[in-house]
Amino acid sequence: MAGVRLLNLTKHYKRGSEVIKALDGVTLDIDRGEFVAVIGRSGSGKTTMLDLLGLLLKPTAGNLVIDDVETTTLSDRERAHMRGRKVGFVFQEYNLLSGLNVYENVMLPQRYVKDGAEGKQRAVELIDRVGLSDRIKHKPSELSGGQMQRVAIARSMVNKPSLILLDEPTGAVDTETAQQLVDLLKRLNREDQVTIVLVTHDLDIASQASRHIRLKDGRVLSDERVAEAVPV
């Protein structure tokens, strides 16, 4: 059963008299627990697709269903609530708040969802699962790039989302750290059955996903499921 369904999803921008077709009628289903890599050149529509999936953008046309909820008709407030409950984000630049320590950064989404003691316990467990228990009180400035991205991954999961969206998560770390991060994502994907959609330029990273969607000019160029992802 599909966790995420895109039906003729379209996002057009106007630049003067020119219409930019950032995403042009994409239709696909993403099953629950899938690990999907979205690849393509710059301007192919990867990031627009991620922003649409994350309910940060409203589509020009089409439908987007997440966990059986048609999202295109939701109000801004409902979209924000759904983002808080259903979606986790990981960005290339980590986007950790410099004034907060590891625990506080992981707890940030809980500020708007509020699961109480359960949320706090989950944050501590996630920090442990990403291997940063000994850094729980550290500020981002005291962490390496890989550690910061692990904090961001823990933060993305603290609200128990069904969908995690990652935008070039390994773009700012070295190859070895990137592989460690992908291994972590695979483990979390397997253990929590969370759907992962990862946008990347890095074909080595993409090859480790269970499904590869290649975009070009806002359209799906290819969509391949891999029986068992094999690290390159």
Next chain:
Amino acid sequence: MEIFRNIWRRKLRSTLTISGIVIGVFALTTFGAFAENFNALIDGGVQYFGGSVQVGPPDGQAANLLPMSKIDEIKSVEGVEAAFAGYQFQAKPGGAFVVSFGVPDTIVAADPGEDAYSALKLTYASGRAVSTTSRGDVALGYTIAKEFKKKVGDTIDLPVRPADAKPDFINHTFNVVGLISETKTAPDSFAYINLADGQMLLRDSLPAQLRDSIDVTQITEGISVYGKHGTSLSELDKIADRINSEVPGVKALRPSDLVNAFRAGGQIFTGAAVAAALLALVVGGLSIINTMFMAVSDRVREIGLKKAVGATTTNILREFLVEATFMGLLGGLIGYGLGVLLVVVRNVFFPAADGSSLFLITPMLTGIAIGFAAVLGALAGVFPALRAARLDPVIALRND
């Protein structure tokens, strides 16, 4: 906690911003306390003079004296319920002229029965009022008692002998029988004696050649006239008009004229407080707006991130509004605290020679000063907070 952290993140900028509020609220507190003190004085005047008709000699008469017989004539005027003779004397004659925001120390000779009609009721912190019959008693107001360090059972020589008094200067020893509770208005600097003692002081004040030729029991300096309890100001004005038309040789002042004169004086001081408030508004408000706009610019990615993880527009709006309000409140508390400190230092360590206070901190002033700062912060934060709340998360997240 995060509010502190966000404010502390830009220490210099936040300190300067909060300093602007501190200066404004400090000015508001001190000017306001000054105005409150003066207004309390004026309120007493409004209360007293708004509840009676003051009758004195007609225009052009040199001596401030009236025949006692005028009291009976006035009592026959329609609407008059009671009329009382009275005398006032300088408690400290011969002193150098000084600019003062209070009422000078004064000996007031009045009929104790007048208190039943006066709108300004006196209560006693200790002791009692002077009686009609017993001679040589005095009840002291709050500041005059403090100035001369007197308590019930002490004696006081009145009028106070000036340092350069002539040999024929006359004063008398009075027994302090009562200390009046603080009124924050004129009676605080009054020494109340009965009419007989007032007539004695009046006689003393006359030139030696006239003392034996004038029967002081037959003259009064002024007459306080009262209507029935609850008589309105406009009714008292009408009584004054009737006295002027029906009783020759006197002039009754319309109480509304006196009340308006008092209020006009009070408006000057209230205006000063409002000016201080406007200063706070301009200086503090603009600096908070500037700081909060800069905070929004600095934290665009943070705002985008918060929206991405579930913050609604209202959440972001609230966060920035609370931060701006907190800055205003913090500046307000510090500014108010410094203002109170100045008032306390002035009143405790540098008191006025006559024991009067120059500043009055009231609960209303406290509420206005601190509340004003918080509201100012909130208002100044509205536009920056709206800007933050309306940021497009996609653009904000990728902001450099």
